[in-house]
Amino acid sequence: MRFSTCLLAAGLSALTFSAPVDRDRDDECDWEPELNKKVHKPTHSSKIKLHSTVSIPTSSSTIKTTATFSTSTIISVSTSASLSESLATSLSSTTTSSSDIPLATYSSTALSSSAISSPASSYTSPTSAALSTSTSISISISSPAVELLATPSSSTFTSSTNSPLATLATSIMPSSRVKVPTASSSTAAASSSTSKSGALQWLGANESGAEFGSNIPGVLGTDYIFPDTASIQTLMNQGMNIFRIPFLMERLAQGTITSALDAAYLSGLQTVVSFITAAGAHAVLDPHNYGRYDGNVITSTSDFQTFWTNVATEFKSNDKVIFDCNNEFHDMPSNELVAALNQACIDGVRAAGATTQYIFVEGTAWSGAWTWITSGNSDVMGYLTDPYDKIVYEMHQYLDSDASGTSSTCVSTTIGAERIAAATAWLRANNKKGIIGEFAGGVNSQCETAVTGMLDALVASNDVWLGALWWGAGPWWGDYIYSLEPPSGTAYSTYIDILTSYV
Numbered sequence: 070m071r072f073s074t075c076l077l078a079a080g081l082s083a084l085t086f087s088a089p090v091d092r093d094r095d096d097e098c099d100w101e102p103e104l105n106k107k108v109h110k111p112t113h114s115s116k117i118k119l120h121s122t123v124s125i126p127t128s129s130s131t132i133k134t135t136a137t138f139s140t141s142t143i144i145s146v147s148t149s150a151s152l153s154e155s156l157a158t159s160l161s162s163t164t165t166s167s168s169d170i171p172l173a174t175y176s177s178t179a180l181s182s183s184a185i186s187s188p189a190s191s192y193t194s195p196t197s198a199a200l201s202t203s204t205s206i207s208i209s210i211s212s213p214a215v216e217l218l219a220t221p222s223s224s225t226f227t228s229s230t231n232s233p234l235a236t237l238a239t240s241i242m243p244s245s246r247v248k249v250p251t252a253s254s255s256t257a258a259a260s261s262s263t264s265k266s267g268a269l270q271w272l273g274a275n276e277s278g279a280e281f282g283s284n285i286p287g288v289l290g291t292d293y294i295f296p297d298t299a300s301i302q303t304l305m306n307q308g309m310n311i312f313r314i315p316f317l318m319e320r321l322a323q324g325t326i327t328s329a330l331d332a333a334y335l336s337g338l339q340t341v342v343s344f345i346t347a348a349g350a351h352a353v354l355d356p357h358n359y360g361r362y363d364g365n366v367i368t369s370t371s372d373f374q375t376f377w378t379n380v381a382t383e384f385k386s387n388d389k390v391i392f393d394c395n396n397e398f399h400d401m402p403s404n405e406l407v408a409a410l411n412q413a414c415i416d417g418v419r420a421a422g423a424t425t426q427y428i429f430v431e432g433t434a435w436s437g438a439w440t441w442i443t444s445g446n447s448d449v450m451g452y453l454t455d456p457y458d459k460i461v462y463e464m465h466q467y468l469d470s471d472a473s474g475t476s477s478t479c480v481s482t483t484i485g486a487e488r489i490a491a492a493t494a495w496l497r498a499n500n501k502k503g504i505i506g507e508f509a510g511g512v513n514s515q516c517e518t519a520v521t522g523m524l525d526a527l528v529a530s531n532d533v534w535l536g537a538l539w540w541g542a543g544p545w546w547g548d549y550i551y552s553l554e555p556p557s558g559t560a561y562s563t564y565i566d567i568l569t570s571y572v
Contacts, residue, residue, distance in 0.1 A: 274309060393431070461502050
């Protein structure tokens with residue numbers, strides 16, 4: 070997330086930071102800070118610019134049902150995947166049957182740049198002879214819309230991800246292929262007639278605070294704050310299962326990028342991470358530095374690797390921690406350097422003995438999904454390698470005119486689906502997995518439709534998209550246009566039910 074000529078109302082005091090800030094665009098927002106609140110101002114383009122596997126059902130997955138069907142009977146089915154659906158049957162006579170119903174899979178066709186609606190497809194499953202040929206069972210799933218019809222015929226479902234991977238031919242990157250495994254679901258969904266779709270593996274929020282402020286190292290409670298675990302619990306109670314925690318490298322590794330980690334700041338991060346992961350959710354560690362340390366572009370891949378080895382060493386035993394190499398690279402000397410830094414991050418994490426965790430990698434141009442091809446990310450980022458096949462490509466996508474996330478106005482009701490279409494095609498063509506690490510829209514009907522459309526498009530391509538994280542939550546956002554901080558964040562009451570219906 071980036072801000073340039075705007076200030077954000079961010080908390081508890083009237084302190085305003087005055088570090089010079091690059092002007093990214095001519096049409097950035099005119100955000101006015103509220104009195105008597107801490108001002109959150111970006112700082113690490115000049116000093117510290119502040120700001121930010123799907124469980125894919127397979128053909129071998131089945132739901133075994135045995136029930137007596139009668140008029141208007143509601144039957145709840147528990148599955149071993151992240152699905153919990155209600156079966157509403159209406160038969161003219163009472164019938165007993167046993168059937169194996171394949172879990173729904175989704176179309177792997179590339180999305181177009183036009184409006185994308187929820188996919189709808191029909192499948193059949195074998196049933197016992199007790200059902201006559203004229204009897205049908207209709208199973209409705211709200212989002213995405215999927216209809217399964219139980220009939221006397223049988224069907225076979227298969228999925229394939231055999232897209233060839235390119236090999237690297239540059240001197241700065243290793244020559245190897247990248248393999249990203251298809252995740253299988255391990256969470257049993259509860260039986261409920263009002264259950265959620267479970268179509269995305271992850272849906273959550275960014276939890277800001279530790280990256281706030283320009284003073285380094287700064288004072289906890291004055292310059293920065295750690296996320297509120299009670300608020301995180303509220304979001305988890307609503308169904309969110311992943312939280313991205315932005316922090317500053319300069320506070321964690323003070324003085325130099327290779328310095329030993331500061332014990333106090335590390336402890337604050339560990340407290341939040343442990344709270345999240347103990348509840349079964351995933352915690353994403355996000356150095357919110359834009360490819361810079363102390364205001365300077367990071368060019369040493371060896372130093373960057375050392376930083377990540379130091380960090381991963383502290384979290385290597387927690388397999389629900391995710392390492393996000395760096396937030397929103399931009400204006401870098403070359404795209405090859407961005408790719409090399411990401412590879413150094415991967416190598417550093419694995420060198421620490423952290424072998425079970427996912428690693429999120431980000432591209433240049435603020436890691437925008439809509440510019441993933443035109444920025445050149447598509448030319449270099451596909452060559453990253455991980456011996457444990459846990460790379461996930463993190464992209465960000467806002468829906469305002471310049472995709473900066475500084476306006477509550479969305480371009481159109483279809484802009485969300487349109488802006489991720491090219492990235493979706495790239496992920497699929499290159500056999501990669503992706504996640505939208507930041508997204509948001511204003512509190513208005515046009516943005517609500519655009520956000521829903523983007524999430525529907527992710528669901529329609531959940532063979533490559535694992536989930537999405539809203540920007541943002543955190544205790545110091547005040548009346549920020551996208552705040553999801555419960556219970557009174559500007560966007561909370563409007564979007565919480567929309568978002569959690571996708572997980």
